[in-house]
Amino acid sequence: MRAPTVTGYLHRLSADVVAAVIPTSARLKILLCALWLVSGPLLAEPQKTGEQRGDDFTVRARYLQEQDARLSPEEAISALQRDLFNADSRAVPSFGIGARPVWIYLPLSNTSPTQKSVNLAVGKPWIDQLNVYLVRGDRVVRRWSTDGSGDESGDGAAQAAPGIGYLFPLTLASGRSGILIRASSAEPLVLDVALLSDDALAQRKQQSHYGHGLLYGFLLAFVCGNAMLCYGLRERSNGLYSLYLFGYIALSFIYSGHSNMWPDNPFIQRYGLSLALVLFCSAGFLFACRFLHLDTYAASTQRWGIGIASGAVLLVFTGAAADVQWFSVWAAFLFAAVFIVGVVYLGLLSGRHGERAGRYFLGAALCSVVGLAVTLSAFCGLLPLNTLTFHAVEIGLVLEATLFSLAVARRVRSQEEACRAAEQLSRTDALTGLLNRRAFDDDAASIWSTAVRHNRPLSVIMLDIDRFKAVNDRLGHPAGDRVLVQISRLLASCSREGDKVGRWGGEEFVVLLPETSVAQARRFAERLRRAVSASKIAAAGTSISLSISLGAAERGRHRSLSQLICDADKKLCEAKRRGRNCVVSTGPREATA
Numbered sequence: 202m203r204a205p206t207v208t209g210y211l212h213r214l215s216a217d218v219v220a221a222v223i224p225t226s227a228r229l230k231i232l233l234c235a236l237w238l239v240s241g242p243l244l245a246e247p248q249k250t251g252e253q254r255g256d257d258f259t260v261r262a263r264y265l266q267e268q269d270a271r272l273s274p275e276e277a278i279s280a281l282q283r284d285l286f287n288a289d290s291r292a293v294p295s296f297g298i299g300a301r302p303v304w305i306y307l308p309l310s311n312t313s314p315t316q317k318s319v320n321l322a323v324g325k326p327w328i329d330q331l332n333v334y335l336v337r338g339d340r341v342v343r344r345w346s347t348d349g350s351g352d353e354s355g356d357g358a359a360q361a362a363p364g365i366g367y368l369f370p371l372t373l374a375s376g377r378s379g380i381l382i383r384a385s386s387a388e389p390l391v392l393d394v395a396l397l398s399d400d401a402l403a404q405r406k407q408q409s410h411y412g413h414g415l416l417y418g419f420l421l422a423f424v425c426g427n428a429m430l431c432y433g434l435r436e437r438s439n440g441l442y443s444l445y446l447f448g449y450i451a452l453s454f455i456y457s458g459h460s461n462m463w464p465d466n467p468f469i470q471r472y473g474l475s476l477a478l479v480l481f482c483s484a485g486f487l488f489a490c491r492f493l494h495l496d497t498y499a500a501s502t503q504r505w506g507i508g509i510a511s512g513a514v515l516l517v518f519t520g521a522a523a524d525v526q527w528f529s530v531w532a533a534f535l536f537a538a539v540f541i542v543g544v545v546y547l548g549l550l551s552g553r554h555g556e557r558a559g560r561y562f563l564g565a566a567l568c569s570v571v572g573l574a575v576t577l578s579a580f581c582g583l584l585p586l587n588t589l590t591f592h593a594v595e596i597g598l599v600l601e602a603t604l605f606s607l608a609v610a611r612r613v614r615s616q617e618e619a620c621r622a623a624e625q626l627s628r629t630d631a632l633t634g635l636l637n638r639r640a641f642d643d644d645a646a647s648i649w650s651t652a653v654r655h656n657r658p659l660s661v662i663m664l665d666i667d668r669f670k671a672v673n674d675r676l677g678h679p680a681g682d683r684v685l686v687q688i689s690r691l692l693a694s695c696s697r698e699g700d701k702v703g704r705w706g707g708e709e710f711v712v713l714l715p716e717t718s719v720a721q722a723r724r725f726a727e728r729l730r731r732a733v734s735a736s737k738i739a740a741a742g743t744s745i746s747l748s749i750s751l752g753a754a755e756r757g758r759h760r761s762l763s764q765l766i767c768d769a770d771k772k773l774c775e776a777k778r779r780g781r782n783c784v785v786s787t788g789p790r791e792a793t794a
């Protein structure tokens with residue numbers, strides 16, 4: 202039975218947790234689902250150099266790094282016989298960026314009496330050159346190379362397999378033989394070697410296709426979603442994020458070997474990785490500046506950052522134009538390191554300046570920069586390269602894209618809430634919380650036209666607190682305010698749901714009563730008057746008794762709502778003249794022309 206791998210354990214664990222968290226928040230569920238999805242394609246065990254699966258070859262690889270001059274295969278065999286090759290205990294040896302070419306020797310033993318076919322998988326698809334020699338005794342009997350300079354007839358040519366590396370089809374005669382490989386690359390020299398049966402190779406290819414299909418599909422959905430948000434919301438940061446993710450897809454396309462679909466284009470092989478890396482990081486940097494509104498509080502940092510990003514792009518392109526591959530590679534990888542540190546710094550900086558988006562940004566960006574740092578370190582030989590470290594950047598980006606979408610959704614929601622709150626505020630009287638005059642006019646206009654269209658009764662009550670000036674003078678303005686608030690509450694609590702109660706100005710209020718005749722309005726006004734007279738209003742440490750005067754009018758031959766309100770106001774004045782604390786109304790259907 203195979204021992205469980207870390208990724209297999211993660212996959213099962215996250216699936217269990219997803220199943221168990223049905224009642225928890227949707228956000229957590231989305232995150233766990235994402236973890237489950239990305240851990241799925243990683244179930245393949247890490248390749249181990251020298252491990253042979255399921256047949257009788259015995260392999261133990263040894264390595265020799267060229268020092269000065271290029272060794273011929275014969276010189277390499279001689280060095281092997283002089284025991285100059287060393288074993289490497291790492292599962293996947295990695296010699297870093299710009300390393301001297303490395304020779305690998307794999308002793309093979311075919312104990313069966315017949316010859317055997319097997320696929321040799323070497324390195325990563327970005328390795329610039331591989332030469333493979335089949336050795337028997339101290340003689341090279343076959344040779345292959347990625348640049349077609351070998352003797353490919355018979356056993357077939359070397360081919361790049363996306364997500365796997367370079368494949369060399371071997372036919373091994375019975376007995377002992379060996380494989381010598383020379384690998385050179387300006388980019389990170391990662392040399393995993395495996396011997397795969399046809400079935401194992403087909404399985405790996407299938408895993409790679411499904412894994413990359415899932416990853417690219419997931420990220421492309423985010424690319425399109427953000428492009429649409431950029432267009433729809435006119436928010437440039439979404440466009441830059443879309444570009445950043447697209448940059449990563451291009452980068453992954455190149456380093457996983459899918460770009461070898463164009464084998465006749467050596468430029469992509471030599472410079473594709475550096476160009477895609479620098480474009481991906483630059484887009485990420487521009488996105489960070491825009492998303493964090495850096496121009497408002499750290500304009501000089503933003504200028505520096507954009508300067509560094511432009512400089513890096515320029516250096517990598519200059520290296521490519523002058524065909525100095527090592528220069529482009531170093532510039533791109535150095536800029537990637539600056540990007541990793543820079544993005545974290547920008548997140549912290551924005552948090553210090555109270556930028557709310559900074560918190561989400563930092564959380565999301567940490568996922569991708571940690572992933573990118575782990576993968577780049579593994580490529581450069583600073584960390585062991587295995588399935589998890591190889592795919593760390595992909596896992597990080599998938600998590601980041603998910604978190605960033607949640608952050609965008611939250612931002613849109615809080616903008617909507619702020620809009621609604623501002624609209625509500627603009628309609629409300631600040632002191633009493635009733636409709637202000639503008640909001641009352643807006644609401645009343647549609648009620649008026651409905652009543653006119655369907656010829657339905659509609660009444661208005663205007664009311665005013667009696668001798669309110671005396672309250673202010675005696676108890677002070679704040680006490681007067683408290684009185685206004687309490688009378689407003691009383692009005693709101695006495696009115697029906699469809700009624701519109703507004704503060705007309707000062708200590709004067711208006712109530713619009715749809716589907717209400719003047720007789721009904723009058724009864725309602727009386728009820729209000731009695732309620733105010735009966736209540737003791739607490740203000741300035743004492744309780745005071747107040748009264749109100751009211752005027753009511755019903756829609757009749759009025760040509761506009763303001764005429765109706767004017768009629769009600771006239772009746773209010775009449776109530777004041779009659780000695781206050783009373784209701785005066787128009788007669789049924791009586792109105793000014």
Ligand SMILES: Nc1nc2c(ncn2[C@@H]2O[C@H](COP(=O)(O)OP(=O)(O)OP(=O)(O)O)[C@@H](O)[C@H]2O)c(=O)[nH]1
Pocket residue numbers: 632665666667668669670671673677678679680681682685706707708777781
């Ligand atoms: N505390 C307070 N007072 C206000 C506010 N708006 C208007 N007033 C006061 O309300 C008082 C209205 O006084 P008047 O128009 O003379 O009316 P009155 O004293 O109520 O007398 P009558 O209406 O004739 O019964 C003035 O003293 C205004 O300063 C407010 O928002 N808060």
